[in-house]
Amino acid sequence: MRHPEYQYLDLMEQVLEKGDKRVDRTGVGTRSLFGAMLRFDLSDGTAPILTTKRVYWKTAIKEMLWFLTGGTNIQPLLRDNVRIWSDWPLATYRSETGEEISQEDFEQRILEDDAFATRWGELGPVYGKQWRRWMGADGQEHDQITGLIKSLRETPASRRMLFHGWNVAELSEMALPPCHMVYQYHVTSDGRLNCLLFQRSVDLLLGMPFNCVGASALQLMLAQQAGLRPGELVWVGGDVHLYLNHLDQAREQMAREPRPLPQISLTRHPENIDSYKISDFSVEGYDPHPPIAAEVAV
Template structure:
């Protein structure tokens, strides 16, 4: 019997617990860090890699991906969807700039109720969505990288240039957080369609920095959702999600929680079905995603390092 694919994730965390380089990081919390990792997930039978050894709130992860696809960079629309994973950065900036010791709940309430306040304090700078959908070049031309990839998938599926990325050197300083999942590259197999096979779309993601315990389960889930959406838009079957990491790390304040997770056995991955085919990649909603058979172990709480 094949080993459960989630063990790729668990083995990587266990390796870092034993061999990770102990270091002080940007946040001051400290990490166990290593360079270079890869995981592969076969999505061809409808499974989606939502990890099971702790509950992953997959709807939040997919909502974040849908937010990226809009090109938006303000947390207000995220908060309207009850997604709070980006609040820490603008909140820290507001506290530093004003000296006001406002708590997160009050800050989010002001963002939601006061549009002018949200415009001033809720924007994250030119982060993922801006770069994916509205990359501005030196001549002022705007490039929709994702739309270009979808066009190439339809017209030139053997291309080795079906890439979008967010590492815009000239705008890094203006971003609340430098892009972590940086490069997305698509690959089509069965292009000749011999034997009546449909083309199969796979996706490889390079992530330069990854909080394995908190961030990676979200990242893998939402990247699988993106692959499903793009495959549907270009009339291809879903193939493989390949995740690759640069600096992969565990935060020192998460180690007990990680050991708890490592003591658990993975359960079967759930299945994903898209309930409708929207007119374009811009038109998906969270209600379009049906996940069945997700029966994970209990959630494990941990603080994000800012």
């Protein structure tokens, strides 16, 4: 059987060879393809954590746990040593104040000064806000995650088990509109939980590997809370792209041979979806190639 990671490497090759070269929102430029699908089987405990470069899986899961809190400020992330969201508020701070502060100093101020964090660490109504506190037109908040778990338990044959973050009314207030925007779930007759993740915009080198780890972790948590077993993760990409300053890194990664995917499991059964911690996740057998550094396009 062909290693499942080749799906990702083949997609990277397609983007490099056939991608439309375009100027994008960031000004960096991309090679872009429209429409892609990858499938990963989680039923045997396998985790789609790429091995052709090191993926910092704890960071990806910490981000997912932060989404589930409904939080929208980077201070809790920084306290957990997660820095992947700092670029956007830092760019806003520099633009509005004219101060050429370093990222390290900016993050330190966020950590040490609550008032500064409240003013400059806020990302707007991004993922967690929409997942846990979607504001309806009538002023009522909707917790999509709680509703999903209820449906998984009570109406597992439903075709309406999903949540999403594309709240049109609040897009302009977000530091970044949701890229991984729709998660739909499906329960098989023998009790396996499948997930289809639709990602409208895909930074193939940096973003997609993190998103697969986060989605897998969420799938494990939801399955456990609903008394199900993990099944298949189906990843669907819309605008799948490589930034022009990522092309050499992509070629370097494509030249590497995939290694066996690791195993992921939960070490305890928390009472609810809000009680999970990073220590509840165990990843074994992860032996990746070295990391590949690349700049985030903001």
